[in-house]
Amino acid sequence: MTLTTNVNVEAQAMEAKKASKKLMILSEEEKNQALNHLADVLEREYETILAANEKDLANGREKGFTDAFMDRLSLSKERVAEFAQGLRDVSKLEDPTGQVVTDWTLENGLQVEKVTVPLGVIGMIYEARPNVTVDATGLALKSGNAIVLKGGSSAINSNQAIVEVMHRGLEETKIPKEAVQFIASTDRAATNELFKMKEHIDVLIPRGGGKLIQAVVENATVPVLETGVGNCHIYVDKHADVEKAINILVNAKTDRPAVCNAAETLVVHKEWLNDNKDALIAALKENNIAVHGDEYILDIIPGSVLADEDDWANEYLSTDIAVKAVDDLTEAIAHIETYGTKHSEAIVTEDAESAETFFALVDAAALYHNASTRFTDGGALGFGAEIGISTQKLHARGPMGLPALTTVKFLMKGTGQIR
Amino acid sequence: MTLTTNVNVEAQAMEAKKASKKLMILSEEEKNQALNHLADVLEREYETILAANEKDLANGREKGFTDAFMDRLSLSKERVAEFAQGLRDVSKLEDPTGQVVTDWTLENGLQVEKVTVPLGVIGMIYEARPNVTVDATGLALKSGNAIVLKGGSSAINSNQAIVEVMHRGLEETKIPKEAVQFIASTDRAATNELFKMKEHIDVLIPRGGGKLIQAVVENATVPVLETGVGNCHIYVDKHADVEKAINILVNAKTDRPAVCNAAETLVVHKEWLNDNKDALIAALKENNIAVHGDEYILDIIPGSVLADEDDWANEYLSTDIAVKAVDDLTEAIAHIETYGTKHSEAIVTEDAESAETFFALVDAAALYHNASTRFTDGGALGFGAEIGISTQKLHARGPMGLPALTTVKFLMKGTGQIR
Structure with missing residues (x-):
């Protein structure tokens, strides 16, 4: 497979826009048929995909990528079958377009209808995992x-092979294959070009690490749906139940440390800590959680090291945790406001008033009282499909399902009405 | 009144953010009381405002501003009373925050609630009219x-006096006066600083001409609610009723030529034009509409001048109109796609299928079949209050009421749930 770096990003974006006009008038059935056909074709041609994936894996080994990274990159017949099943699952979801949000008639007889419609063209900028290529395509087309x-x-190589297989599949459906464009370039300039395609691309969705997302937010003139960075806190209040606090902390930290809804900092009330330090220290030790604490914590938790600004501000995405001791709820909320990324924040307490204050004053997509932050997830919440978790306030906030890929039109039907 | 150019934009934005935390926990009643009190204080202190306004008018006369501009700038006791009434009207609208959008309970007992909450801090960047100072403040506080x-x-000077009066008023209410910040600078650098206050300002709303809006969209890292530029088209189809077509065209062009939902271009089917040119020419003449046409039009409409790229692409905001003759609906839609600003577009036709195609394929906030584009307006549609007309697709599209100033939080109440 030859990878040209002379891609024409604008031409591809324009082709996508043109194809979107054909796609947006297809029926739900035609779109679903296409998704199911794509699923079949992916399963049938899995060997093509695995051969391309082998090249990426060889490059990765050469570059000495970590095992975790190689695992995310690596495909198998089973993983391709999972992609296919994902498309079939998406085909079964409710079509988010063509829904009448509200309608009314003015006194002069003008009928007003507010209807959901596709956004048009989605630009997806993502990092390692090739599954995003299929998942995002399925959600977009649906x-x-x-x-x-x-x-x-x-x-x-894997992504390009997947798209080539999907293109062959689309030729046998009502969806024009130009509706799926792949920028076959490793050149950063191509990404920068995408940032400016305001005429042809309706929204950019970055999926990946904080640096990628920051680059998109700062440089794109295309509107952005910001996703993913979660520097999440568990605040254990003075009135926290010990068992709940420890279960929630351990779950939020260790269940899947590399995901965005994992906890990164424990904020703990000094009184609770002094009463329950033995239980906490035992739980941390048992679960191999490495503590980076403030001065107060260093004296209490054996083996902890001093936390610096980086510890408070960034995600570990590992079983490390930052721990800050506070005198009260106000100090806890101030810490979260300074370092949180407005993703998911939890309070553990038996005091209803403290929970209420926390809910009112902490500015984040998802707030938890006595539960793990791990539930901020389209799957866990029963959304059927998740495009990402929005950490911005406009358009969509928190886990985003298919409706986040739509906008509205006001359709006005008259008989000659004027003002 | 001294106008310092050494304003500290960041300090003001931070003060606003801090005040927003106090404001967002006030009750609906407390907010409404404050709005009504502000209305009383504005009426009581109108002379202070008029004195400051006189300075702006004197400056304006010196600079030779147009009559229309001076009219928009000029205040009177009656206009200040209108501002006050606007605040009272807003106080009567439904509070858009604290509404449960949806709620459900997971199988494990975790209760999920999606609730509307304030965005936090709104940055309003606007041009001449001082009424925006009051209107925007009222909508934000509500x-x-x-x-x-x-x-x-x-x-x-007018704006600063209005804000000073409102500040005095707020001191007698539950809303901290720091919740209303006025950047008292004529320095462009201050505006550019606002663009980057992503930490403290949650959304920027530009209100004004295309250049202002473009500058905000291109330079802001704060999310933007794009409003207002309307290069609106009336497409008169082959099967258009003559009377409806002419009434709608004249109304959309001349009712209020300077507003964003006024028509700027007539796209007309050649067959209809040839059958109805006498009626059209008479109507244009009677209403003093100056025609900038393509080659085809020049031969048909007496007195028309040749349109260039600028005529197709920009708003006249006057009784001038660009006129393009087309062979069919497809050509009409293509023209609108090239030059439209996704605001409001109309088709006049008795053919239902053409109207349906127009509705499906034209990408704009509001589409009209046999009605004037002038209805794209929060007031005309019965929204009660309008923050602006969004020409973007994310968050809010078309006329925006109070809900556009809110976002959501997912509130999760548990009893120790983990994954």
Whole structure:
């Protein structure tokens, strides 16, 4: 497979826009048939995909990528079958477009209808995992949107093979294959070009680490749906139940440390800590959680090291945790406001008033009282499909399902009405 | 009144953010009381405002501003009373925050509630009219948001006096006066600083001409609610009723030529034009509409001048109109796609299928079949209050009421749930 770096990003974005006009008038059935056909074709041609994936894996080994990274990159017949099943599952979801949000008639007889419609063209910028190539395509097509895919360079052979297989599949459906565009370049300039395609791309969705997302937010003129960075806190209040606090902390920290809804900092009330330090220290030790604490914590938790600004501000995405001791709820909320990323924040307490204050004053997509932050997830909440977890306030906040890929039109039907 | 250019934009934005935390926990009643009190104080202190306005008017006369501009700038006792009434009207609207959008309980007992909450801090960047200072403040406070106001330099004395009066008023209410910040500077650098206050300002709303809006969209890292530029088209189809077509065209063009939902271009089917040119020519003449046409039009409409790219692409905001003759609906839609600003577009036709195609394929906030584009307006549609007309697709599209100033939080109540 030859990877040209002379891609024409604008031409591809324009093709996507043109295709989106054909796609947006297809029926729900035509879109679902196409998704199911794509699923079949992916399963049938899995060997093509695995051969391309082998090239990426060889490159990865050469570059000495970590085992965890190689695992995310690596495909198998079973993983391809999972992609296919994902498309079939999406085909079964409710079509988010064509829904009448509200309608009314003015006194002069003008009929007003506010209807959901596709956004048009989605630009997806993502890192390692090749599954995003299929997942994002499925969600885009289901919601009547074309998609421009720009994956990470480490998976470029796999991604390109997947798109080529999907293109062959689309030729046998009502969806024009130009509705799925793949930017076959490892050149950063191509990504920067995408940022400016305001005429042709309706929204950019970055999926990946904080640096990628920051680059998109700062440089894109295309509107952005910001996803993912979660520097989540568990605040254990003075009135926290010991068992709940420890269960929630351990679960939020260790269940899947590398995901965005995992806990990164424990904020703990000094009184609770002094009463329950033995139980906490035992739980941390048992679960191999490494503590980076403030001065107060260093004296209490054996083996802890001093936390610096980086510890408070960034995600570990490992079983490390930052621990801050506070005198009261106000200090806890102030710490979360300074360092939180507005993703998911939890309070553990038996005091209803403290929970209420926490809910009112902490500015985040998801707030928890006596539960693990791990529930901020489209799957766990029963959304059927998740495009990402929005950490912004406009358009969509928190876990985003298919409706986040739609906008509205006001349709006015008259008989000659004027003002 | 001394106008310092050494304003500290960041300090003001931070003050607004801090105040927003106090504001967002006030009750609906407390907010409404404050709005009504502000209305009383504005009426009581109208002379202070008029004295400051006189300075702006004197500056304006010196600079030779147009009559229309001076009219928008000019205040009177009656206009101040209208501002006050606007605040009272807003106080009567439904509180858009604290509404449960949806709630459900997971199998494990975790209760999930999606609730509307204020955005936090709104940054309003606007041009001449001082009424925006009051209107925007009223809408922000009603929805629980703090506001940072940056008005045009031509109205800076009026705006500052209005804010000072409101500050005095707020001191007698539960809303901290820091919730209303006024950037008292005519320096462009101050506006540019606002663009980057992502930490403290949650959304920027530009109100004014295309250049202002473009500058905000291109330079802001704060999310933007894009409003207002309307290069609106009336497409008169082959099967258009003559009377409806002419009434709608004349109304959309001449009722209020300077507003964003006024028509700027007539796209007309050649067959209809040839059958109905006498009626059209008479109507254009009677209403003093100056025609800038393509080659085809020049031969048909007496007195028309040749349109260039600027005519197709920009708003006249006057009784001038661009006129393009087309062979069919497809050509009409293509023209609108090239030059439209996704605001309001109309088709006049008795053919239901053409109307349906127009509705499906034209990408705009509001589409009209046999009615004037002038109805794209929060007032005309019965929204009660309008923050602006969004021409973007994310968050809010078309006329925006109070809900556009809110976001959501997912509130999760558990009893120790973990994954």
